[in-house]
Structure formats: C-alpha cells, structure tokens
Amino acid sequence: MADATGKSVNTEGIAIEKTGQTGAFGGELLTVNFGPHHPSTHGVLRLIVDLDGEQVRRVVPVIGYLHTGIEKQMEALRWQQGVVVTDRHDYLSPPINNLAYALAVEKLMGVEVPPRANALRVIMSELTRLSSHLVWMGTSGLELGAMSMLMYCFRERDTIMDLNEEISGFRMHTSYIRPGGVYADATPRFLELLDKFCREMPGHIDEYEALLTNNPIWRARTIGIGMLSAEDAKVLGASGPMLRGSGVAWDLRRAIPYSGYENYDFEVATSDMCDCYGRYLVRIKEMREAVKILRQALDKLPDGPINVDDRKMLPPPREELETSMEAVIHHFKLFTEGYSVPPGDVYVAVESGRGENGCYVVSDGTHKPRRVKFRAASFVNLQALERMALNQMLADMIAIIGTADTVMGDVDR
C-alpha cells in the first residue's frame, strides 16, 4: 500500500508504531491501527491513522474484510434468483437494492410494470429509507453520547420490520421487489398498519429532534466537524446525504426519476452547513419527506395487477396450474431453466438511504447474467473520508465515520 504521497505503507500487523517524523506540537507522529473490529466503525472498516498528538494527519482505509463475492455469485444464478443476493450487499436497504436490479433487468427486456407495482415499490423504498436512517441515527447517537437514541430509533424500526413481514413474510431481507413486479399484493392489514405508521411517525421524528437537534453535546460533537465543501463533494463523487449535506440539491428521485417518483410531491432535503450536523439535518428532513411520500402513495394506491402479464418471465397463478397444461409447461420451464434476457447492457441508478446505488447489468442472451456490477454509494463515499477527517481530532473521526453512514457490506460486496 502507498499513501497519497506515494510512500509505501506496510499494512500488515500494525498496532502502534513510531514514524520518526516530528509533529507540529513537538511530539512524534504515531501510526495507529484503528479497527477492523472497533465498535464504532460500523462493521469491519480498518483505518491506519497517523496521529500528531490527538490530531489526524493521514487516514488510509483498508477494506475488504466483508467481501463476499456477490458479483461473482450473481453470474452463477439465474436472472430471477439473483434478487436474493441483491438483498445482501447493502444490508440496511434490501428493497432499494432489489429495485435497482429489477429495473435494470426490466429495461433490458423492455417491459414496464403496472402502476400498482410501481406504487408498492415506492412504498417499500421509502419504508426502507426510513429504517436505514433510523439505524444510522440510533447508532450515531449511541457513539456520540446520546445513548437513548438507539432505543427510540429501534422501536420505530421494529414497526417497519413488522410491515415488511406483513407484506413479504420476511423482516429484513425481503426480496420483495423482483424483475416483472413485486412478490405479493398489499394485504388489508398492511395498508391499515401503514396508515397508522404514517399518522404516528411525524410525532416520533419530533421526539428524535427534541433529543438531538438542540442537544448541546450532540451539537458540540457535530457542528464544524468533518467539513466537506460542495466542490469537494462533487469532485469526490459523493452522493446521497453526503452530497446534499454540502448544499448540492441532487437526488436521483428528482433528477432521473424512476418507478413513478415524478408523480410525488416532495422536497429534496439539503443543508449548507457542510458538516456532520448538516448531514444529520438532511437525514431528519428526508425522514419527514419519506413519510409525506408514503402518505401520498397510500392515498392514491392504484388498483390492478402487481406483475407484468408475461408467462415467459413470471410463473402463472397457482389456480391456473390445475386446469391449464400450458401453465404447467411455463411453470416447469421457469423453475428449471429460467428466462433469458436479450443481449445488451444497461445501467440503472436509484437513490438509497446512502446515495446512488446503481446496478450495471450485462446480458449475453442466456438465462444467467454475464456480469452484474453494483455501484455502491458507500464505496465511493468512503473515499471522501480522508478529506473530511484530516487535521481533526481522533475522537471526531467517530462522528465523521458515523455521519458518512457507510455500510461495509456495501463497500466490500
């Protein structure tokens, strides 16, 4: 490994090491290993940090500890089986990853899903965004001294899990959004629970704000910490709350709409503070907007089918199997061979809780993908870490890693 100046760095077995260089305070620069099992690194992020006293002079992230070969696995699975794997790279927002993959496959096949499927996809995406922000807020609060945040945030996250369970049967890795539509229709109980959730959630967000927004410790630990200017954020390719927290109003749901997001009335949350507090404000605003979108989607949920009417892509309904020979053949073909996708390649990007999560799919016309590349928001956002953490205190780096909201499963895939 080499650092920005090209100097070679040994990353093996560093615990704490003297560099021999003199720091600004008369002491000696120390190289310190941070992670990969440090509880505040949100997974298994390892950082090699040069410290001058308590100030950070250099950060070298070492990643790959959670690499699971997801892109390789996709090549070995049939098109419809791949959905299950997409759930698992950014493990805090499975339906949004499903959506990116499903949209890419649908675009290659040239199919358009019915309006009810689109509305259900939007509902699941927004619920996921809420639950992802709740995990972020709970854990960040815990790290920065607001211990009770975790309890409050996980209380509402559990309600979202219940909703997931009601609609898909799974609490976390739902595999709900699939190429061609969604897994199942919303049950009356789901709509009832969602309605209750939409009514209660704004009050809960007020509770979080009461705990954090004017909390002197929270403000002291986040305001002016981890500055990232709008220009830097754009140059470094940051996306999501990292970019909007630096005052750039870029949201893929607005800029390049998908799944009918152009029909919903919502604001793109931004903050000009460019620091950790700005990113917090953006996420709070996004949670309020997500509830607004959920309410609109629920109020004008269209009737109709939830899947494309294509027997070559999706299995026939259960009752048809008993009467129609053709349905049995389709069913057999789909579950033994799968469907094939016309040759070509496509890139689809969706806005996840962390930023632009994209899916680049290449088909060679067979029943398995030739290549699936996930453009992970966390992977790109993590590269901005050094810019944000330079010359800050080591303790502030916890706040910076926290508000960058990287999911290591997404970084390493």
Added chain:
Amino acid sequence: MIAETLIVDRGVSAGDAWVTVEPDSIRDALSGLKDEGYRLLVFLSCVDHLADASREWPVRYEIVYQLRNMETKEQLRVRAFVDGDPPHIDSVHDLFPPANWDERETYDMFGIVFNDHPDLTRILMPDDWVGHPLRRDYPVGGEVVEFSEEHERWQTPPEKA
C-alpha cells in the same frame, strides 16, 4: 462531442448512450468529455467477454466508464477494449478521483493493469491472493471452508488423500 477521430463506434443500448474509443486514447477522450461537462465518473468497471457467442467482440476485456453530466442529467458510457497478459490501460485517477478505488477493484477482480496508478494493489481480496476472481475462467468452488466438516479432508494434501 469529443473529436470524431477518437470515437471508434457509438450506439444506444437499452436507452443508454455509449461510445467506444481506442484504449490508447482513453485519457484524451475522458478529459475531452470532462471538459464538455461530464464531470462525474459514476463507476468504472470491466466485463470479461470470454466465450460469449451472442455478439462479435474484438478482444476479451471491455473497460466501461459511466459518465454523467450533473447539469443536463445526460449520461454516457465509454467503452475501451483491451487485451494482453496482463491487459494494460492508462489510469484516469487524476481526472476523476473516484476512479482511484474503482481501478484498484478492477485490478483486483480482473487483473487489468492501470498505468501510472499511484497504488495499484488489491483492495477487496487479501494481499496474498492468487488469481483474479471475476474473470470468467476463474475456477468456482473448491475453496477451503475453515472449521467445516470438510476442513480436515481439505487440509490433507491431494497426493496423500
């Protein structure tokens, strides 16, 4: 658009515009496109076309650069085909900073060597890993699973088993 002499081929795939350029002129093409407003490199990756009979491929590896103009919201995919052992192409990490880690990942997974990259080392796989896993001819399976029931069998060298 960039100078026509740089473009070998162009087209639209499932609604996405793309151009193909010669691998030797990739830096000229990308810096030209950057000046035109394509300031964001969304991702950079590689596709291995080994034994793909669906279309005619000039050579085995295709490097893909997805660019975006954040003002006009236009997107453009730039392709360059490379071959060789190992394949070489110029690095663009100084034009687009996010390319730094993407190029390391592409090196790690496909063994593409990016000339003049400041730190072309493995990023996801361990430093002592042999092979490039996302190549199509990389063997799948046969990896030792530690602490599994087969672990003891795996530990025995094949000639003694």
